[in-house]
Amino acid sequence: MIEALRKKAEELLKNKTVDVVYGYGEGSVPERTRPVFITKPEDVNKLTWNKYCVYNLTTYLKKQESRKLGKPAIVVKGCDAKTITVLIKESQIKREDIYIIGVTCTGIGDPPATKCKACDVNTPLIYDELIGEKIGNKEFSFEERYAELDEYEKLSEQEKWDFWQKQFEKCIKCYACSSICPLCFCDRCIVDKNQPQWIDPSAHPRGNLSWNVTRAYHLAGRCINCEECQRVCPADIPLNLLNKKLAKETEKNFKYRSGYNVDDELAMATYKEDDNQDFIK
Amino acid sequence: MAEETKFEPRIVAFLCNWCTYAGADLAGTGRNQYQANVRVIKLPCTGGIDPLFLIKAFERGADGILVSGCHPGDCHYNSGNYHARRRWNVFRPLLEFCGINPERIQFSWVSAAEGGKWVETINGVVDTVRALGPFEGYQKINAVGSDASGEAATSGDTG
Numbered sequence: 001m002i003e004a005l006r007k008k009a010e011e012l013l014k015n016k017t018v019d020v021v022y023g024y025g026e027g028s029v030p031e032r033t034r035p036v037f038i039t040k041p042e043d044v045n046k047l048t049w050n051k052y053c054v055y056n057l058t059t060y061l062k063k064q065e066s067r068k069l070g071k072p073a074i075v076v077k078g079c080d081a082k083t084i085t086v087l088i089k090e091s092q093i094k095r096e097d098i099y100i101i102g103v104t105c106t107g108i109g110d111p112p113a114t115k116c117k118a119c120d121v122n123t124p125l126i127y128d129e130l131i132g133e134k135i136g137n138k139e140f141s142f143e144e145r146y147a148e149l150d151e152y153e154k155l156s157e158q159e160k161w162d163f164w165q166k167q168f169e170k171c172i173k174c175y176a177c178s179s180i181c182p183l184c185f186c187d188r189c190i191v192d193k194n195q196p197q198w199i200d201p202s203a204h205p206r207g208n209l210s211w212n213v214t215r216a217y218h219l220a221g222r223c224i225n226c227e228e229c230q231r232v233c234p235a236d237i238p239l240n241l242l243n244k245k246l247a248k249e250t251e252k253n254f255k256y257r258s259g260y261n262v263d264d265e266l267a268m269a270t271y272k273e274d275d276n277q278d279f280i281k
Numbered sequence: 282m283a284e285e286t287k288f289e290p291r292i293v294a295f296l297c298n299w300c301t302y303a304g305a306d307l308a309g310t311g312r313n314q315y316q317a318n319v320r321v322i323k324l325p326c327t328g329g330i331d332p333l334f335l336i337k338a339f340e341r342g343a344d345g346i347l348v349s350g351c352h353p354g355d356c357h358y359n360s361g362n363y364h365a366r367r368r369w370n371v372f373r374p375l376l377e378f379c380g381i382n383p384e385r386i387q388f389s390w391v392s393a394a395e396g397g398k399w400v401e402t403i404n405g406v407v408d409t410v411r412a413l414g415p416f417e418g419y420q421k422i423n424a425v426g427s428d429a430s431g432e433a434a435t436s437g438d439t440g
């Protein structure tokens with residue numbers, strides 16, 4: 001696979017189809033990789049692929065530093081590829097402005113990431129070139145998709161409050177979660193707005209609650225469950241549970257799954273006249 | 282809990298200008314009484330009520346919140362309330378997941394002609410939240426780091 005990947009990258013750079021290839025390179029130890037930005041055909045040997053390729057490289061599509069390098073080809077796993085579908089729908093990128101190198105993937109991380117357990121995109125849903133043998137994508141039921149929420153949804157109101165307060169208490173407001181997120185792309189985040197100050201910037205439980213709720217909520221109908229935010233959180237807050245909860249409600253109420261179909265209307269940018277309102281008096 | 286009978290909930294109501302605010306006004310001009318626990322905040326449209334407003338109300342000591350606007354199909358801006366309803370459909374379960382009782386954030390459609398429904402709705406919210414008691418969990422996190430009489434301890438009733 002690595003050879004095919006390098007060959008494709010070389011060809012794309014040589015033909016000037018793209019100016020840069022965003023991919024994975026070897027890290028300082030075998031269990032790590034790092035993002036690399038290859039601009040010269042002779043450097044393609046720096047590209048690698050293995051189960052430690054955890055990053056969702058699409059986050060570099062929102063960064064000025066990488067965009068400056070010109071038209072990218074980008075190496076994506078199936079989960080990462082969903083991001084591109086959303087970015088297109090959100091008018092953040094144009095399909096023709098990127099070249100997608102999809103890699104088939106059977107799971108990353110050691111132990112494997114949670115998302116890989118119920119992965120239904122081992123073969124990416126969108127790509128220009130596929131690297132690796134095509135894998136038949138599995139199908140999971142609604143219940144299976146959100147099974148990890150069960151034990152938390154079962155808790156009593158007080159237990160839920162206590163659990164999350166204990167989690168949010170640890171937040172140091174480093175904003176790594178929103179910086180890494182490829183779909184958190186506002187030029188100026190609500191946390192940076194201080195006239196008025198919507199979210200208390202100190203690591204105080206009051207602001208920690210509003211920050212964590214707001215971050216998750218702003219990604220409702222958008223988050224594609226790459227789990228990057230949770231991976232980078234230095235406080236080990238299970239952000240993924242919040243994201244998943246929102247994904248579940250979005251699917252339940254609006255039959256929408258983010259990143260699966262480029263023809264679907266964005267769940268939170270549209271409405272139906274008969275949307276659920278059984279909680280409204 | 283001798284204080285329980287004395288507890289009067291603070292309710293913040295976010296109302297749209299065109300329907301529910303006018304409905305509440307109608308109740309007033311018709312001299313219909315309702316419980317005085319509510320502080321009304323008038324906004325142009327439910328579509329413009331950012332869920333952060335609701336969080337902010339809790340941060341400032343609210344025990345309960347009502348968000349109310351025009352019935353579906355009646356929005357002054359055509360679709361503001363439909364968009365709002367989408368957001369509530371995901372925001373409400375998120376708060377519930379975090380341990381906030383959904384009864385503390387209620388939603389209604391009240392038109393400009395429904396003075397009676399306004400009275401009934403707001404009385405219902407006040408009664409429900411009175412029964413739930415002060416929002417101690419939130420008031421506790423609000424007060425972290427400040428002494429109980431300080432600015433952050435916004436619940437005068439519970440201390």
Ligand code: SF4
Nearest residue numbers: 181223224226227229
């Ligand atoms: S919120 Fe987290 S899991 Fe969702 S897209 Fe952003 S980084 Fe990925």
Ligand code: SF4
Nearest residue numbers: 184186189190215218
């Ligand atoms: S948290 Fe919300 S406001 Fe901040 S960057 Fe993400 S989407 Fe934008």
Ligand code: SF4
Nearest residue numbers: 171172174175177233
């Ligand atoms: S990465 Fe974790 S600690 Fe940092 S702001 Fe996000 S939730 Fe808080």
